[in-house]
Amino acid sequence: MSDTLNADPAELxxxxxxxxxxxxxxSEFRPLHQINPLRLEWIIGLAPLVGKKVLDVGCGGGILADSMARxxxxVTGIDLSTKALRIAQLHAIETQTPSVQYREISAEALASEQPSQFDVVTCMEMLEHVPDPASIVRSCAQLVKPGGWVFFSTINRNMKAFALAIVAAEYVLKMLPRGTHEYAKLIQPHELAAYCREAALELRQAKGLSYSPLTKxxxxGAGTSVNYLFATQRVI
Known part of the structure; x- marks a missing residue:
């Protein structure tokens, strides 16, 4: 793997x-299956997807990409995990998912190849796993058309997020494998907002994502103290 590639080999x-x-x-991906309807409905509420050209950055096995195609x-889904992409491609074939394709390419490389080509770009649960999240944000901004929407989701960096998203989720409730997240890589909302402003993305809406152990x-909601989502638009 190239030393300049914006990816952590250990994460991949x-x-x-x-x-x-x-x-x-x-499986370990149960939380992604559970939150997918929520984030999909939120995206559609701001940026209707019918007939739109959509890119999912860090698509993994294709959970969100598949649902947006449906x-x-x-939809084009991109990732740097060969195995995850094979699973996504196999699932698309088995279920005959319409209008979805997958590529093993970085966001930065695709931004150079296809600037301003997408109506909507999504980058969910990925920024906290890469060495340079600001570079991903810039690439997403380059990939979307002027006026197009870019959606992000990630995890805040504070003691509450550490307690709930790491200690509780990974060690107590065992909702995620241990080591899924590293505290130092988590991103505070003001940091992500700064990355967006620098990339000419204007923040339109912020939402918090919360989990109830009682109702499962x-x-x-409005609180962004742990998991949160940004809806942004390219302004130039």
């Missing part, structure tokens, strides 16, 4: 080892 290896379990809703979008359900 970690998710590659679990690639065969992406589409098992009771809502009428022409996720919900979207």
């Amino acid at each position: 290896a970690k998710f590659s080892e679990l690639a065969h379990r992406w589409w098992d809703p009771e 809502k009428g979008a022409d 359900r996720y919900s979207l």
Whole structure:
């Protein structure tokens, strides 16, 4: 792997080892299956997907990419995990998912290849796993058309997020494998907002994602103290 590639080999290896379990809703990826309807509905509420050209950056096994294609979008999913992409491609073939394709390419490389080509770009649960998240944000801004939407989701960096998103989720409730997240890589909302401003992305809406251990359900709300989502638009 190139030293200049904006990816952590350890992170890629970690998710590659679990690639065969992406589409098992009771596996380590269960939280992604549970939150996907929420984030999909939120995206559609701001940027209807029918007939739109959509890019999913860091698509993994294709959970979000697949669901956006089924809502009428022409979707491209990109990732640097070969095994995860194979699982995504196999699932698309098996389920005959319309209008979805997958490529093993970085966001930066695709931005050079296809600038301003997408109506909507999504980058969910990825920024906290790369060495240079600002570079991903810039690439997403370059890939989307002027006026197009870019959606991000990630995890805040504070003691509450450490307690809930790492200690509780990974060690107590065991919702995620231990070591899924590193505290130092988490991103505070003001930091992500700065990356967006520098990339000419204007923040339109911020949402928080919370989990109730009692009901075992996720919900979207106003608080961004732990998991949060940004909806942005390219202004130039």
